[in-house]
Amino acid sequence: MNAVEVDQLTRRFGDFTAVDEISFAVPTGELFGFLGPNGAGKTTTISILCTLLHRTSGGARVAGYDVETERDLVRSNIGLVFQEITLDDYLTAEENLRFHAVMYGVPAKEIAPRMDPLLEMVGLSDRRDQEVRFFSGGMKRRLEIARGLLHMPKVLFLDEPTIGLDPQTRFHIWDYVDELRRREQTTMFLTTHYMDEAERCDRIAIIDHGRIVAIDTPDALKASVGADTVMLRTTDDATAERELGEHFGLEVEHRDGQLVVHVPDGEAFVPRIFGSLGVGVSSVNVRRPSLDDVFIKYTGHDIRDAEAGNAAQFAADAMTRAFRRS
Amino acid sequence: MATTTTPLPAVAIDHRGHSTTRNLRTVGMVWTRELIRLRRMPTRIISGIAQPLLFLIVLGAGLKNLVGGQSLPGGVSYQVYIFPGILAMSIITSALFSAVAIVWDREFGFMREMLVAPVSRTSLVLGKAVGGGSVAVVQGLILIVFAPLIGVDLTVARVLGMIGSLLLLAFALTAFGIVLASRMERMESFQMVMALVMQPMMFLSGAMFPLQGLPTWLGVLCRLNPATYGVDLARRTLLGSDFALTIGDWVVPVWFDVAVILGIGTAMLAVAVRLFNTIE
Numbered sequence: 019m020n021a022v023e024v025d026q027l028t029r030r031f032g033d034f035t036a037v038d039e040i041s042f043a044v045p046t047g048e049l050f051g052f053l054g055p056n057g058a059g060k061t062t063t064i065s066i067l068c069t070l071l072h073r074t075s076g077g078a079r080v081a082g083y084d085v086e087t088e089r090d091l092v093r094s095n096i097g098l099v100f101q102e103i104t105l106d107d108y109l110t111a112e113e114n115l116r117f118h119a120v121m122y123g124v125p126a127k128e129i130a131p132r133m134d135p136l137l138e139m140v141g142l143s144d145r146r147d148q149e150v151r152f153f154s155g156g157m158k159r160r161l162e163i164a165r166g167l168l169h170m171p172k173v174l175f176l177d178e179p180t181i182g183l184d185p186q187t188r189f190h191i192w193d194y195v196d197e198l199r200r201r202e203q204t205t206m207f208l209t210t211h212y213m214d215e216a217e218r219c220d221r222i223a224i225i226d227h228g229r230i231v232a233i234d235t236p237d238a239l240k241a242s243v244g245a246d247t248v249m250l251r252t253t254d255d256a257t258a259e260r261e262l263g264e265h266f267g268l269e270v271e272h273r274d275g276q277l278v279v280h281v282p283d284g285e286a287f288v289p290r291i292f293g294s295l296g297v298g299v300s301s302v303n304v305r306r307p308s309l310d311d312v313f314i315k316y317t318g319h320d321i322r323d324a325e326a327g328n329a330a331q332f333a334a335d336a337m338t339r340a341f342r343r344s
Numbered sequence: 345m346a347t348t349t350t351p352l353p354a355v356a357i358d359h360r361g362h363s364t365t366r367n368l369r370t371v372g373m374v375w376t377r378e379l380i381r382l383r384r385m386p387t388r389i390i391s392g393i394a395q396p397l398l399f400l401i402v403l404g405a406g407l408k409n410l411v412g413g414q415s416l417p418g419g420v421s422y423q424v425y426i427f428p429g430i431l432a433m434s435i436i437t438s439a440l441f442s443a444v445a446i447v448w449d450r451e452f453g454f455m456r457e458m459l460v461a462p463v464s465r466t467s468l469v470l471g472k473a474v475g476g477g478s479v480a481v482v483q484g485l486i487l488i489v490f491a492p493l494i495g496v497d498l499t500v501a502r503v504l505g506m507i508g509s510l511l512l513l514a515f516a517l518t519a520f521g522i523v524l525a526s527r528m529e530r531m532e533s534f535q536m537v538m539a540l541v542m543q544p545m546m547f548l549s550g551a552m553f554p555l556q557g558l559p560t561w562l563g564v565l566c567r568l569n570p571a572t573y574g575v576d577l578a579r580r581t582l583l584g585s586d587f588a589l590t591i592g593d594w595v596v597p598v599w600f601d602v603a604v605i606l607g608i609g610t611a612m613l614a615v616a617v618r619l620f621n622t623i624e
Contacts, residue, residue, distance in 0.1 A: 068460060070460060093462040102456075104454055104456045105454065105457075106381075106449075106457075113380065117377065118461075120366075120373040121366070121370050121461035121462070121463050122461060122462065123363060149384065
């Protein structure tokens with residue numbers, strides 16, 4: 019069964035099409051990632067799926083329910099971790115969780131048995147009675163993730179869950195997410211513009227200008243970009259170049275005093291070099307295509323360029339404004 | 345970090361849309377939250393009673409020699425006369441203030457958490473109105489302690505009647521505040537509310553002066569102000585029916601005060617629910 023099904027979904031803000039006829043499905047239990055620059059349509063899509071925003075056309079089902087006609091059923095079956103913190107600063111960690119549990123219909127006597135291990139897992143057991151305003155950004159995030167899972171949602175949506183956090187904290191958050199995934203098997207729907215986070219997903223969709231331009235596992239996407247890059251330093255570049263041409267039929271490029279060749283499977287290729295080259299090899303470097311390469315291939319630009327671009331920024335602003343209004 | 349794969353304890357949750365129990369518990373939770381927040385921000389209580397005390401002690405004492413004696417019913421002192429009015433004013437301020445905290449909730453995101461929950465918006469608004477009302481009454485009760493100091497005789501019946509009046513007024517004013525706040529986007533708008541709503545409401549309520557013998561335009565404005573009926577209710581509960589409000593020759597009965605406040609409060613609550621339902 020699919021936890022999320024999206025069919026021809028479109029959302030326009032005036033003349034601006036934030037989400038343009040996208041279709042995809044997320045099977046139950048998957049960690050699914052939406053990768054794209056700011057303003058690409060990630061938050062708009064996630065907002066529609068969470069029933070926070072109406073679609074212009076098309077349809078979507080989450081946890082088996084229609085996001086337009088069965089909003090309350092969708093809402094009680096999903097967990098949400100927004101980009102911005104949505105905790106009450108003047109309540110303690112436990113009070114925030116209890117508030118949530120009540121709204122999501124967790125029976126009073128079952129709150130503690132569910133809440134305690136979750137607090138334990140996100141490492142906040144000893145802080146449960148402290149007001150949230152004394153928490154660091156990372157602690158607030160962890161508390162929000164625990165809160166998002168408190169009512170046993172079928173799908174947990176994480177909209178840029180580590181935005182604004184330092185690298186070490188981001189790393190820790192992911193430890194917790196992985197652990198929770200192992201134990202809960204909840205479907206997780208993530209948006210991110212960090213490549214390393216996209217790498218962790220079972221599958222990712224690359225979204226740009228409101229359209230999904232590619233969707234697959236990170237490995238398959240990288241393989242689709244093409245060959246691995248192998249860089250060699252040798253004792254005799256001229257001979258090496260000639261031999262690489264004779265034995266493997268490879269075209270050799272020169273870059274920074276190194277020989278560069280492109281082969282389908284770099285790791286398997288390296289041992290064969292040593293067997294067949296008559297010259298000494300002082301260093302070998304194999305680089306697989308990264309998601310950055312994937313992103314460039316499918317969108318024609320670098321994700322950071324896209325973010326710096328005025329057009330994207332304008333789009334993001336327009337979306338934020340429209341979002342606040344609606 | 346532990347790498348156990350033991351699932352967390354599962355709980356039986358009724359995932360089917362709205363349920364009455366869930367909504368009722370939500371009302372209680374939103375209400376409790378208001379009281380918790382009040383306890384965590386003691387400065388709010390202090391600032392909430394500082395202004396009324398200034399009016400009562402400084403202004404009251406200052407004007408005592410000018411006003412009073414024969415000009416007030418029963419020959420009470422000016423401080424005694426304005427005391428119920430000051431109480432009602434503090435309720436109005438504090439009720440509007442707790443409602444306007446909604447704007448803060450929106451700015452700091454917690455509003456999101458409430459709005460995406462599978463609960464009816466009515467339960468959120470009700471919880472807020474009851475919560476804001478209770479907070480206002482807590483402040484009102486602190487002020488009642490000062491009554492004997494300025495010479496108001498307190499009886500159990502008067503205090504109970506006072507609590508009832510304050511509760512009613514606070515509830516209606518919080519509902520009104522929620523209506524204002526639900527369309528406010530920024531905190532700056534709060535200043536505007538203060539200047540355009542709160543202060544006219546207080547000045548025109550008869551809290552500081554009797555409404556008899558005023559210039560016609562002022563008398564009419566005061567009697568159009570719903571807060572006037574709250575002040576009237578508070579004053580006659582505490583000081584007796586000599587102080588009743590009149591419209592022309594008609595002495596306004598207590599039930600009319602109650603009906604005006606209750607009617608406006610209920611209408612405001614209905615509008616607030618409607619407005620909340622349209623927020624996505």
